[in-house]
Amino acid sequence: xxxxxxxxxxxxxxxxxxxxxxxxxxxxxxxxxxxxxxxxxxxxxxxxxxxxxxxxxxxxxxxxxxxxxxxxxxxxxxxxxxxxxxxxxxxxxxxxxxxxxxxxxxxxxxxxxxxxxxxxxxxxxxxxxxxxxxxxxxxxxxxxxxxxxxxxxxxxxxxxxxxxxxxxxxxxxxxxxxxxxxxxxxxxxxxxxxxxxxxxxxxxxxxxxxxxxxxxxxxxxxxxxxxxxxxxxxxxxxxxxxxxxxxxxxxxxxxxxxxxxxxxxxxxxxxxxxxxxxxxxxxxxxxxxxxxxxxxxxxxxxxxxxxxxxxxxxxxxxxxxxxxxxxx
Amino acid sequence: xxxxxxxxxxxxxxxxxxxxxxxxxxxxxxxxxxxxxxxxxxxxxxxxxxxxxxxxxxxxxxxxxxxxxxxxxxxxxxxxxxxxxxxxxxxxxxxxxxxxxxxxxxxxxxxxxxxxxxxxxxxxxxxxxxxxxxxxxxxxxxxxxxxxxxxxxxxxxxxxxxxxxxxxxxxxxxxxxxxxxxxxxxxxxxxxxxxxxxxxxxxxxxxxxxxxxxxxxxxxxxxxx
Numbered sequence: 001x002x003x004x005x006x007x008x009x010x011x012x013x014x015x016x017x018x019x020x021x022x023x024x025x026x027x028x029x030x031x032x033x034x035x036x037x038x039x040x041x042x043x044x045x046x047x048x049x050x051x052x053x054x055x056x057x058x059x060x061x062x063x064x065x066x067x068x069x070x071x072x073x074x075x076x077x078x079x080x081x082x083x084x085x086x087x088x089x090x091x092x093x094x095x096x097x098x099x100x101x102x103x104x105x106x107x108x109x110x111x112x113x114x115x116x117x118x119x120x121x122x123x124x125x126x127x128x129x130x131x132x133x134x135x136x137x138x139x140x141x142x143x144x145x146x147x148x149x150x151x152x153x154x155x156x157x158x159x160x161x162x163x164x165x166x167x168x169x170x171x172x173x174x175x176x177x178x179x180x181x182x183x184x185x186x187x188x189x190x191x192x193x194x195x196x197x198x199x200x201x202x203x204x205x206x207x208x209x210x211x212x213x214x215x216x217x218x219x220x221x222x223x224x225x226x227x228x229x230x231x232x233x234x235x236x237x238x239x240x241x242x243x244x245x246x247x248x249x250x251x252x253x254x255x256x257x258x259x260x261x262x263x264x265x266x267x268x269x270x271x272x273x274x275x276x277x278x279x280x281x282x283x284x285x286x287x288x289x290x291x292x293x294x295x296x297x298x299x300x301x302x303x304x305x306x307x308x309x310x311x312x313x314x315x316x317x318x319x320x321x322x323x324x325x326x327x328x
Numbered sequence: 329x330x331x332x333x334x335x336x337x338x339x340x341x342x343x344x345x346x347x348x349x350x351x352x353x354x355x356x357x358x359x360x361x362x363x364x365x366x367x368x369x370x371x372x373x374x375x376x377x378x379x380x381x382x383x384x385x386x387x388x389x390x391x392x393x394x395x396x397x398x399x400x401x402x403x404x405x406x407x408x409x410x411x412x413x414x415x416x417x418x419x420x421x422x423x424x425x426x427x428x429x430x431x432x433x434x435x436x437x438x439x440x441x442x443x444x445x446x447x448x449x450x451x452x453x454x455x456x457x458x459x460x461x462x463x464x465x466x467x468x469x470x471x472x473x474x475x476x477x478x479x480x481x482x483x484x485x486x487x488x489x490x491x492x493x494x495x496x497x498x499x500x501x502x503x504x505x506x507x508x509x510x511x512x513x514x515x516x517x518x519x520x521x522x523x524x525x526x527x528x529x530x531x532x533x534x535x536x537x538x539x540x541x542x543x544x545x546x547x548x549x550x551x552x553x
Contacts, residue, residue, distance in 0.1 A: 058448055084450035095445035098546075099463045099539035108459070109449050143542055159449075169448070 007199050008071030008166040009036040010057065015066040017052050017224070026052045027224035029066065034216075036071075036166075039193050039200040041214035043207055043247070049224030050203045054169050057201065058087045070167060085109060088160030088168040088198070092176045095156055096144040102128070102155050103140035109163045127158035130195075132188055150181035157189060161196065168200040174209070186212060207248060211236070211255055219244050233259055257287035260321035266303035266311025275312075279304050282311065290318040334508035335515060342509070346495070346516055353494030353520070356412075357481045360419035364476060367420070368427030369469075376435025376465070377457050385432040388425035402486070410490035422483055423476040430472020434465030463537065467544035470532045474525055481524045485517050495520075 015030040027049035034040045042050040055061045057068055059080040068075045075083055096105050106127055107120040115123070121140075128136035131154040144152055153173060160168055173189075174182050190213060193200060204210055210217045211232045219227040219235070221243045228240035236256040239245040248255065263282040278292045282303040289301045293315060300314035339346060375381030404418040438461045446456045462469075488496025498505050498513035505513070533541065 055448075060444065060448055081450050081452055084448060087448075087450075089445065089448035091441060091445055091448070095441060097442060097446075097460060097464075099537065099543045101539065104539075108446075108451070112451065112455060143539060145542065145546060 006164070006166045007036040007197050009038075010034040010167060010199060010201065011069040012053070013067045013069070015053070015056060015068055016064050017049070017056060017061065018064045025049075025064070025224050027056070027220075030224070030226055032218060032226065032229055034199060034201065036199050037197045038215045039202060039213060041210035041217045042201065042203045042220060043205065043210045043217060044220035044227075045222060045247075046205070047222050048220035050205075050220050051171055052224065053220070054171055054201055054203050057167070057169055058084045058089060085113060085163065086165050086167070088162075088165040089170075090156045090160040090168070090173045091171045092173065096152055096159070098144050101141050101143055102133075102147070105144070105155060106159045106162050108159065113163055123162060124158075127161055128155075130161075130192060131155070131158045133158075148181070149177050150185050153177060153185050154188070157192065161192075161198070166199065168198045170200065170202045172203055172205065175204070182209075189213070208255065208258075211258060219247060221247075254287055254290075257290060257318070257321060258285045260286040262286065262289055262301065262303040262311070262313055265317045265321045266313040267317070268311050274302060274309055275299065277302050277312075279309065281305070286313075286318050286321045289313060290315070293318065331507040331511045334506075335512035338505070338508045338512040339516070342505075342512075346498070346513065349493070349495045349497055349513070350516065350520060352492075353481065353484050353487070353496075353517075356416065356487055356492055356494060357419070357477070357484045357524075360416055360480050360484070361423055361473070361477050363416075364420050364423035364427050364480075365473070368424045368472075368476075369431050372428045372431025372469070372472075373435055373457060373462070376432045376438075377453070377461060379436055381432055382436070385429040385436075389429045391425060402489075405490045412487075412490075412492050415484075415487040415490045415492035419480050419484060419487075423480050426472045426475040426479065428472075430475070431465070431469045434468035434472070435461045437468070438464045463540045464543060466536055466540050467532070470528065474528045477524050477528055478521050482517060482521050 011034070012030045012032040015027060016025055017027040018025045026047075030049075030053060042053055044050050052061065056063055057070075057075065059075055063076075070087075078086075097108070100108070103121070103124045106124040107115075110120045110123060124140055125136040128134065128139050133139040133151065133154055139147075139151075139155075144155070147155065156173060160170070174185055177185060186209065202210075202213055204213075214232060216229060216231055217235055218229045221227045227247075228235060228244045233256065235244060236248060236252055236259070239248060239252070245252065261282065262280060262284050265286055266282065275298075277298040277300050278289075278296050279302045280289055280292060282305055284292075284301075284303075293299070293301050300312060300318065302309045303311040303313055371381075372385075375384065400418070400422060404421065405414060408414050408417070435457075442460055442464070443456055446460045451459065484492070484494055485496040485499060487494050488500050495513045495517050499510050499517070502510050536544065
């Protein structure tokens with residue numbers, strides 16, 4: 001069940017899609033290897049082919065040429081129905097079936113796989129607890145229309161995880177959420193991802209979301225070409241070309257600070273006297289901490305764990321997060 | 329006015345006659361609607377599922393709107409002659425367009441994101457149709473059945489002209505039943521139409537799951553039946 005961490009890598013081999021009636025490919029010779037358990041974000045402008053790449057994986061559309069392998073098996077070696085039942089799929093909140101309860105939505109795939117009622121019920125409860133809709137009994141009989149956007153999205157994630165698929169595909173799953181809910185659901189999804197370790201392909205148009213969520217990011221540019229594939233740090237420190245650089249935006253340097261937390265940069269020596277700086281949990285990103293320090297015109301921030309101050313992060317340490325020792 | 333006042337006593341005195349004629353008319357209508365469902369629903373489901381047939385649905389709806397049903401039935405009987413089977417055929421021709429076009433629109437207009445999600449989860453085309461499109465299209469499809477049934481029940485009155493029986497026998501026979509009989513039977517037909525309409529609304533409430541009723545109640549595009 002949830003403890004099982006079956007997870008398979010995905011390999012694109014010159015994956016190309018040309019839609020009928022068009023001459024230019026929507027996805028052009030994509031070569032990319034996603035390791036088992038990785039969360040890879042596909043980003044790019046509209047027309048960059050990111051949703052095309054996603055829908056090729058579960059054969060909602062078929063490849064024009066090239067191949068995609070999941071755990072070494074070509075997707076064309078399985079029937080599309082069989083393939084899709086092994087792949088979790090979540091889209092924007094509209095993907096929940098409004099005439100089914102939360103429990104029924106989660107149970108759709110287990111039901112067609114022939115699980116018995118008791119097992120489906122147990123699975124639905126387990127997943128609702130996992131995604132933070134607890135106690136599950138309170139939620140399982142509600143309808144999607146009775147839930148907020150964030151709650152619907154949690155159910156969508158639970159539904160995608162229902163049959164414990166080795167691969168998850170998510171198409172702008174948080175696109176319709178307000179910024180605050182979005183941040184919360186992102187954090188929760190990251191925690192779930194770490195817990196269940198599913199290989200996840202995550203389409204988003206939001207580069208900040210990609211930097212936050214992705215173990216790696218694939219930037220696609222118009223014409224369906226892969227502009228760069230690498231870790232968020234690699235992209236931010238060494239964009240492959242002008243397109244990636246402009247896509248990352250003017251604040252590329254600042255965005256890089258979001259890859260570090262106060263726990264990474266705060267000096268651990270117990271200070272004799274604590275300066276009157278803002279106090280922030282040590283899990284706060286350096287970018288947010290710097291912003292807080294600037295807002296209060298302070299010389300740094302204090303990292304806390306519970307109620308205790310556990311470290312000091314002066315401005316220098318915040319600005320050069322990868323060199324904390326040198327600065328300290 | 330006098331005829332209206334006498335219609336009441338007429339109904340009381342000839343209750344068994346009216347019941348018998350009502351039975352004939354309902355049976356004829358029921359057979360016509362059932363055959364129309366068998367013809368219209370599968371086509372509507374299939375065309376809606378593959379999202380083809382907009383032209384057909386729109387044309388059928390327009391023909392239905394442009395031709396007064398009584399005129400249609402009269403023309404048809406004039407063309408092919410009288411007889412129970414011909415009346416039945418005329419009623420079927422009347423009922424298939426609303427059933428087919430409403431069913432088509434009901435299935436075609438189900439949110440494409442939902443069907444994409446369903447397909448992406450590994451549902452077969454039949455499962456997508458049965459578990460997603462049919463339940464979500466049910467309120468709209470039932471509107472088509474209601475429209476068709478009311479049309480058929482009221483039009484079936486004309487069956488008497490062609491020898492099909494029903495309340496038309498009374499309405500068209502003032503010589504035997506008097507004006508009060510004509511009015512009584514006409515009122516009876518009106519009441520019958522309303523009853524049939526309500527009966528189908530009730531049928532929807534019986535067959536629709538709680539979730540489908542909830543969606544129907546919230547949807548503005550498909551008025552709840």
